Amino acid sequence: xxxxxxxxxxxxxxxxxxxxxxxxxxxxxxxxxxxxxxxxxxxxxxxxxxxxxxxxxxxxxxxxxxxxxxxxxxxxxxxxxxxxxxxxxxxxxxxxxxxxxxxxxxxxxxxxxxxxxxxxxxxxxxxxxxxxxxxxxxxxxxxxxxxxxxxxxxxxxxxxxxxxxxxxxxxxxxxxxxxxxxxxxxxxxxxxxxxxxxxxxxxxxxxxxxxxxxxxxxxxxxxxxxxxxxxxxxxxxxxxxxxxxxxxxxxxxxxxxxxxxxxxxxxxxxxxxxxxxxxxxxxxxxxxxxxxxxxxxxxxxxxxxxxxxxxxxxxxxxxxxxxxxxxxxxxxxxxxxxxxxxxxxxxxxxxxxxxxxxxxxxxxxxxxxxxxxxxxxx
Amino acid sequence: xxxxxxxxxxxxxxxxxxxxxxxxxxxxxxxxxxxxxxxxxxxxxxxxxxxxxxxxxxxxxxxxxxxxxxxxxxxxxxxxxxxxxxxxxxxxxxxxxxxxxxxxxxxxxxxxxxxxxxxxxxxxxxxxxxxxxxxxxxxxxxxxxxxxxxxxxxxxxxxxxxxxxxxxxxxxxxxxxxxxxxxxxxxxxxxxxxxxxxxxxxxxxxxxxxxxxxxxxxxxxxxxxxxxxxxxxxxxxxxxxxxxxxxxxxxxxxxxxxxxxxxxxxxxxxxxxxxxxxxxxxxxxxxxxxxxxxxxxxxxxxxxxxxxxxxxxxxxxxxxxxxxxxxxxxxxxxxxxxxxxxxxxxxxxxxxxxxxxxxxxxxxxxxxxxxxxxxxxxxxxxxxxxxxxxxxxxxxxxxxxxxxxxxxxxxxxxxxxxxxxxxxxxxxxxxxxxxxxxxxxxxxxxxxxxxxxxxxxxxxxxxxx
Ligand SMILES: Cc1cc2nc3c(=O)[nH]c(=O)nc-3n(C[C@H](O)[C@H](O)[C@H](O)COP(=O)(O)OP(=O)(O)OC[C@H]3O[C@@H](n4cnc5c(N)ncnc54)[C@H](O)[C@@H]3O)c2cc1C
Ligand SMILES: Cc1cc2nc3c(=O)[nH]c(=O)nc-3n(C[C@H](O)[C@H](O)[C@H](O)COP(=O)(O)OP(=O)(O)OC[C@H]3O[C@@H](n4cnc5c(N)ncnc54)[C@H](O)[C@@H]3O)c2cc1C
Numbered sequence: 001x002x003x004x005x006x007x008x009x010x011x012x013x014x015x016x017x018x019x020x021x022x023x024x025x026x027x028x029x030x031x032x033x034x035x036x037x038x039x040x041x042x043x044x045x046x047x048x049x050x051x052x053x054x055x056x057x058x059x060x061x062x063x064x065x066x067x068x069x070x071x072x073x074x075x076x077x078x079x080x081x082x083x084x085x086x087x088x089x090x091x092x093x094x095x096x097x098x099x100x101x102x103x104x105x106x107x108x109x110x111x112x113x114x115x116x117x118x119x120x121x122x123x124x125x126x127x128x129x130x131x132x133x134x135x136x137x138x139x140x141x142x143x144x145x146x147x148x149x150x151x152x153x154x155x156x157x158x159x160x161x162x163x164x165x166x167x168x169x170x171x172x173x174x175x176x177x178x179x180x181x182x183x184x185x186x187x188x189x190x191x192x193x194x195x196x197x198x199x200x201x202x203x204x205x206x207x208x209x210x211x212x213x214x215x216x217x218x219x220x221x222x223x224x225x226x227x228x229x230x231x232x233x234x235x236x237x238x239x240x241x242x243x244x245x246x247x248x249x250x251x252x253x254x255x256x257x258x259x260x261x262x263x264x265x266x267x268x269x270x271x272x273x274x275x276x277x278x279x280x281x282x283x284x285x286x287x288x289x290x291x292x293x294x295x296x297x298x299x300x301x302x303x304x305x306x307x308x309x310x311x312x313x314x315x316x317x318x319x320x321x322x323x324x325x326x327x328x329x330x331x332x333x334x335x336x337x338x339x340x341x342x343x344x345x346x347x348x349x350x351x352x353x354x355x356x357x358x359x360x361x362x363x364x365x366x367x368x369x370x371x372x373x374x375x376x377x378x
Numbered sequence: 379x380x381x382x383x384x385x386x387x388x389x390x391x392x393x394x395x396x397x398x399x400x401x402x403x404x405x406x407x408x409x410x411x412x413x414x415x416x417x418x419x420x421x422x423x424x425x426x427x428x429x430x431x432x433x434x435x436x437x438x439x440x441x442x443x444x445x446x447x448x449x450x451x452x453x454x455x456x457x458x459x460x461x462x463x464x465x466x467x468x469x470x471x472x473x474x475x476x477x478x479x480x481x482x483x484x485x486x487x488x489x490x491x492x493x494x495x496x497x498x499x500x501x502x503x504x505x506x507x508x509x510x511x512x513x514x515x516x517x518x519x520x521x522x523x524x525x526x527x528x529x530x531x532x533x534x535x536x537x538x539x540x541x542x543x544x545x546x547x548x549x550x551x552x553x554x555x556x557x558x559x560x561x562x563x564x565x566x567x568x569x570x571x572x573x574x575x576x577x578x579x580x581x582x583x584x585x586x587x588x589x590x591x592x593x594x595x596x597x598x599x600x601x602x603x604x605x606x607x608x609x610x611x612x613x614x615x616x617x618x619x620x621x622x623x624x625x626x627x628x629x630x631x632x633x634x635x636x637x638x639x640x641x642x643x644x645x646x647x648x649x650x651x652x653x654x655x656x657x658x659x660x661x662x663x664x665x666x667x668x669x670x671x672x673x674x675x676x677x678x679x680x681x682x683x684x685x686x687x688x689x690x691x692x693x694x695x696x697x698x699x700x701x702x703x704x705x706x707x708x709x710x711x712x713x714x715x716x717x718x719x720x721x722x723x724x725x726x727x728x729x730x731x732x733x734x735x736x737x738x739x740x741x742x743x744x745x746x747x748x749x750x751x752x753x754x755x756x757x758x759x760x761x762x763x764x765x766x767x768x769x770x771x772x773x774x775x776x777x778x779x780x781x782x783x784x785x786x787x788x789x790x791x792x793x794x795x796x797x798x799x800x801x802x803x804x805x806x807x808x809x810x811x812x813x814x815x816x817x818x819x820x821x822x823x824x825x826x827x828x829x830x831x832x833x834x835x836x837x838x839x840x841x842x843x
């Protein structure tokens with residue numbers, strides 16, 4: 001037990017980025033994998049997020065990755081033996097102003113050549129199709145085969161599947177620091193155990209700054225806490241996941257209805273992230289503002305009741321692009337973190353790409369814009 | 379009126395604990411804010427009837443009438459000296475600020491000290507079939523009788539354990555309702571330690587025995603040491619009876635059209651949780667309670683807990699705890715008149731509370747939480763009624779996902795995710811999870827509370843600043 005455990009790949013962080021990578025490394029490439037998670041897998045951002053599986057509205061340079069992820073979502077049951085409650089009922093973005101309607105239209109044109117077909121709606125069209133929005137809503141854009149899934153289930157399910165494929169998942173293993181020795185990385189865990197491997201993936205979400213810095217690669221990364229809430233169950237009526245497209249942060253809003261009938265919502269200002277104590281606190285005024293915006297958006301929600309709020313800790317980079325790919329300094333070292341509040345949707349794509357990269361040294365999906373090297377010398 | 383520099387003290391709850399806390403604060407020269415979601419003061423046991431209703435004290439409160447009258451009179455005398463806000467829910471709590479809502483209008487109340495006197499609710503354990511129409515908690519059965527003068531059925535079985543089981547049954551008999559049986563899961567012979575505890579308050583213990591005699595005289599079937607089998611009936615027509623194993627292991631069946639269920643009480647601790655108070659597992663009652671010192675200080679500075687919301691000491695204990703916690707708060711704030719009152723009174727109040735606590739332990743031992751019953755709960759029995767999660771689903775979830783912690787099992791199974799946020803199913807769910815992964819129940823943790831404390835209407839407006 002005391003000799004350092006060696007594997008082909010060591011993954012630090014058991015969120016979705018870590019667990020999906022572990023799964024695909026085993027499933028497609030058969031490399032030996034050890035994943036170290038500080039507490040329980042899939043419980044931080046990956047387990048507390050809203051559950052959007054959304055491609056529209058992303059930076060265009062994320063589209064190939066998002067498309068790849070969407071393809072995995074479509075095979076999720078076959079891969080994991082459970083569906084994670086993924087429903088491809090569409091993702092709808094709507095807006096309050098003509099100016100924003102023009103932005104939606106432009107976006108639809110821009111993503112079409114990248115393989116994403118969006119369907120544009122007028123206010124009348126929205127009314128006919130859904131009939132729930134207030135009069136203020138003037139236009140919309142539907143991505144028909146996107147949707148939503150249950151984030152509480154996703155990370156742990158990928159971890160279990162990875163284990164079934166032969167990965168070693170170690171929970172309650174906080175990595176304190178990492179050293180290099182004879183071509184191996186040595187990860188020292190809080191309980192004194194040491195793990196080693198020639199390849200290393202850092203996938204520690206909002207907590208990645210310190211480890212990246214220890215390899216001489218500082219990243220402007222901040223922890224923030226998006227604010228979520230859920231209502232009591234209402235009669236099932238809303239298929240797609242729906243978001244408001246707006247440049248005004250305080251009116252930001254998105255919601256979806258789950259099978260049981262509850263409306264899950266999020267958006268607007270962030271709450272308080274305390275990454276040191278691993279706590280995220282919802283600010284009550286954020287919740288009340290969300291209720292205001294929900295009523296403005298869908299007047300019928302005024303009659304429902306809110307039963308729970310929560311938040312989670314997510315890593316945000318200064319340029320709103322993730323950090324993903326090989327280190328610019330250390331060979332064998334890789335990163336996947338800083339997904340800026342939209343990593344859930346693309347996580348299975350990130351896992352496939354990182355596994356491919358770790359196993360073959362290259363990937364067919366373009367990820368150069370996400371290279372950590374962009375921050376070098378900054 | 380207190381000076382502008384007077385400490386801002388907020389009391390949540392206008393039951394026995396909250397009223398006595400407010401009274402102590404006023405005596406010390408403060409004008410506290412008192413929040414209660416109820417229409418009127420009095421709390422659970424001394425709940426006041428709506429204005430204009432005229433049933434007399436003796437009729438409403440029985441043997442407790444003098445105490446009820448005293449509490450109401452004293453609170454009436456505080457009017458004008460406290461900022462009392464009825465029908466106001468404390469829905470959230472952040473450091474130094476209580477967030478309230480009244481008729482859709484929210485407000486933020488900054489405080490230097492907060493006294494949480496939030497009381498208790500029924501403590502429920504699932505029984506196969508308890509989701510059927512005609513099943514009520516003991517508290518609901520009592521409220522139906524007290525507030526609306528109606529019984530939950532024409533022939534009622536009471537099942538559970540604890541003093542309230544016998545009290546409510548006796549109140550039903552007295553009101554002329556037909557009580558088919560009182561079925562207690564506690565063993566017929568309580569352990570010696572229980573008796574020692576109960577003797578801390580001999581008059582109260584005697585009153586319990588009188589209740590039992592009263593029920594016997596009325597011809598009510600009394601059974602101790604039962605193990606619930608099923609609430610019989612159908613999902614369409616509701617309850618038709620109750621079957622249990624009696625103390626000899628024989629199956630007994632009692633026909634009825636309504637059941638009152640309850641296993642003593644559980645503290646309402648959501649506000650303490652939001653205040654980030656530390657909790658500890660209390661082994662006698664097998665529930666997680668906020669850590670407190672003798673005076674009611676929680677682990678969070680400025681947050682004090684008193685009454686049944688902190689420890690189930692009953693109404694008399696709540697009155698003493700409310701006063702003591704309020705004086706401790708003032709003393710901690712360096713408030714001179716408050717500190718003087720604290721110094722002259724805390725020793726007596728602590729002594730009173732120590733006696734009450736011995737009695738609490740006695741009750742918890744004599745009427746134990748039916749921990750042994752959960753292993754045998756059939757798979758199809760619903761555990762979480764809000765989310766319709768069955769015992770089988772919970773066990774499968776533990777098996778398949780390896781969840782060894784309640785919040786983890788909640789994330790996977792939805793247990794405790796509904797309207798009540800696990801307040802009614804959380805204790806039972808923890809027992810089932812613990813049994814399924816062969817751990818002591820204290821090792822699987824407790825469900826963490828999140829805001830809102832109770833469901834918040836979505837038409838709640840924003841706080842105007
Ligand atoms: C409230 C909220 C709502 C969101 N909504 C959406 C959405 O709708 N759609 C969407 O696409 N994205 C959404 N996101 C973003 C998405 O959840 C994240 O981008 C994604 O889950 C990030 O995954 P991760 O694996 O990088 O991070 P995490 O899930 O945070 O995983 C990192 C893991 O690393 C572990 N760790 C940290 N330090 C160490 C260490 N030293 N040693 C060992 N382990 C360590 C942590 O315990 C954690 O489990 C949301 C995020 C939040 C917080
Ligand atoms: C269902 C039930 C029936 C009972 N019946 C009896 C009985 O018959 N005889 C007996 O001796 N004892 C009985 N008890 C026990 C008795 O009620 C308590 O011992 C006593 O009331 C405790 O006083 P308290 O001040 O601690 O709490 P309570 O009297 O319960 O007062 C708490 C007050 O806080 C308010 N409150 C709580 N949370 C919030 C919030 N977030 N915002 C605003 N207001 C809030 C409530 O509205 C309530 O008025 C019963 C208890 C229950 C739960």
